[in-house]
Amino acid sequence: MARPMALSVLAGAVVLAAIAGCGDSNSGKTGTVANRPWYPSLAAFEHHDSGRSHLFAQAVFGGQFAGNNTVTTVQSDGIYPSGWNITYLSPDQAFLYGGGSGNDPSSIGAYVARFNPDTLQPIWYDQLINTADNGEWDYPGAHALLDNGKLYVIYGYRLSKIDPATGHVLATLALPSGGAAPGDTAYNGFDATRDGTIVAKAFYRQAGCSVQGPNAMTECPDPSDVPNSVVVTVDPDTMKVIDQTTLPADVIGRVTIGEYNGREYVYFFVVDTCIRYEINKGRLTLDSKWNPGPLLVSGQTAGWALVVLHDWVAGQCNGLPASTPLSVFAVNQGDASEQFMIQPFAGDPIPPLVKAAFSKQAPGGTQAVSWNAATVSVDPQSNLIYAMDALPGEIAAVHLSSSGLQTAWKVAQTTTEFIAIIGPPDQRVIIGSNIPGAEIPGINTEDEVVWRNAATGQEIARSARLPAMTSGTMVQPYYFGDMFYPDAAGSLYKLQPAPAGSE
Numbered sequence: 001m002a003r004p005m006a007l008s009v010l011a012g013a014v015v016l017a018a019i020a021g022c023g024d025s026n027s028g029k030t031g032t033v034a035n036r037p038w039y040p041s042l043a044a045f046e047h048h049d050s051g052r053s054h055l056f057a058q059a060v061f062g063g064q065f066a067g068n069n070t071v072t073t074v075q076s077d078g079i080y081p082s083g084w085n086i087t088y089l090s091p092d093q094a095f096l097y098g099g100g101s102g103n104d105p106s107s108i109g110a111y112v113a114r115f116n117p118d119t120l121q122p123i124w125y126d127q128l129i130n131t132a133d134n135g136e137w138d139y140p141g142a143h144a145l146l147d148n149g150k151l152y153v154i155y156g157y158r159l160s161k162i163d164p165a166t167g168h169v170l171a172t173l174a175l176p177s178g179g180a181a182p183g184d185t186a187y188n189g190f191d192a193t194r195d196g197t198i199v200a201k202a203f204y205r206q207a208g209c210s211v212q213g214p215n216a217m218t219e220c221p222d223p224s225d226v227p228n229s230v231v232v233t234v235d236p237d238t239m240k241v242i243d244q245t246t247l248p249a250d251v252i253g254r255v256t257i258g259e260y261n262g263r264e265y266v267y268f269f270v271v272d273t274c275i276r277y278e279i280n281k282g283r284l285t286l287d288s289k290w291n292p293g294p295l296l297v298s299g300q301t302a303g304w305a306l307v308v309l310h311d312w313v314a315g316q317c318n319g320l321p322a323s324t325p326l327s328v329f330a331v332n333q334g335d336a337s338e339q340f341m342i343q344p345f346a347g348d349p350i351p352p353l354v355k356a357a358f359s360k361q362a363p364g365g366t367q368a369v370s371w372n373a374a375t376v377s378v379d380p381q382s383n384l385i386y387a388m389d390a391l392p393g394e395i396a397a398v399h400l401s402s403s404g405l406q407t408a409w410k411v412a413q414t415t416t417e418f419i420a421i422i423g424p425p426d427q428r429v430i431i432g433s434n435i436p437g438a439e440i441p442g443i444n445t446e447d448e449v450v451w452r453n454a455a456t457g458q459e460i461a462r463s464a465r466l467p468a469m470t471s472g473t474m475v476q477p478y479y480f481g482d483m484f485y486p487d488a489a490g491s492l493y494k495l496q497p498a499p500a501g502s503e
Helices: 213-219 352-357
Strands: 069-075 083-090 093-098 111-115 122-127 142-145 151-155 158-162 169-174 185-192 198-204 230-235 240-246 256-260 263-270 273-280 283-286 307-309 312-316 328-332 339-342 377-379 384-389 394-401 404-412 420-422 429-434 446-453 459-462 483-486 492-499
Touching: 069 459, 083 142, 083 483, 093 142, 142 185, 151 185, 158 185, 185 256, 230 283, 240 283, 256 307, 307 377, 328 384, 328 394, 328 404, 339 404, 377 420
Parallel strands: none
Antiparallel strands: 069 492, 083 093, 093 111, 111 122, 142 151, 151 158, 158 169, 185 198, 198 230, 230 240, 256 263, 263 273, 273 283, 307 312, 312 328, 328 339, 377 384, 384 394, 394 404, 420 429, 429 446, 446 459, 483 492
């Protein structure tokens, strides 16, 4: 073990009510904790559940739901570069992963650490790899706690199993790199089935390119000159590969797992559509009968991970800058021909400075009008999908019903991060970052954190300005109404909302 730092993953156990007429889709039943295979804490997996809902139902809002709140900020030393996600065994056992954004000057490769949630100081720290020395592509992976109580961290082409009590690395598996060199391979996160089988997907940096972090996806001479992505399944106990397959393209989005009619499926956003594999005891079988067809129109770009919402798989496109407004879509797990689509931000103005900064960022060097480094979040109890677009600078709540998608509300808020959902169903709160003033998304130096009434979009709390966080991550829910905010430069902040005048 080396000098201390910290780790940040997001997940946990959630209690969701089953909605009449809707599939279970990994959401559990009323009065039970059914978030297998993740450890039953507030957050044990990056996006809470294997369907990536981002709903952390054990987390609560520390202020008053009606508004009029203040936010106190506690800051750590700058020892956690490009923190990504945070997980917990309990309120006093917190773990952070980071170091994967090699475009941030302080990030030299993946690390994981246990930190004290009160003092924010590290208890142990593992620098897992040093990309400043070996030149490997440093791209964000993730970490998570399975229900066996062990910590799993994926970074570059490696998967490590770690003892959370000591930080001791119990095993490390070198994952296949397909047709690329290992040093140009990144497994960007992982997911797991109910029996604990780990599912992970690689994608690649162009051979001969030395650009680090996510910037390689746009700044290498030809970012598309890469092999097709490899998918692997891993036994978490033996740390051996069970199965592997090659996808039809290079896929940027992370792995999503859903359950439908007693079967588990692995979902991917591939080029302009979604595909899925049935997974059974770690074995992958392409479901060629489930074929949504093209989901994009001319000028749109592929999206990131998909999200499971009952019988549906939801997502948004334009994970890279695009010349056409993004679409939010929902595809039925039982019948892929049953699908809905909406463009909640179409025609909305883009601030002049942002428009100028993205004048040549869309494919072919054209004007970009849409982009976001994250995907949607969903609430299975309200059937609301939360979408965002950083160029018009808005977030929206989109309602899914049997008749289609409809925008419930839309507000001005510029974010390139995921939206977290917390609180009980009658007082649901969403939390996200906001790029203030005239700063440009993707190169902004500051962020704020905004809490909103999830049903109406009304703002109920806002933090002071903070150093910018890593694009594509999330403000991390914690116990007792608090949140953790990892900035890209290396500080970890605890944000404590409370009713005004209660200090």
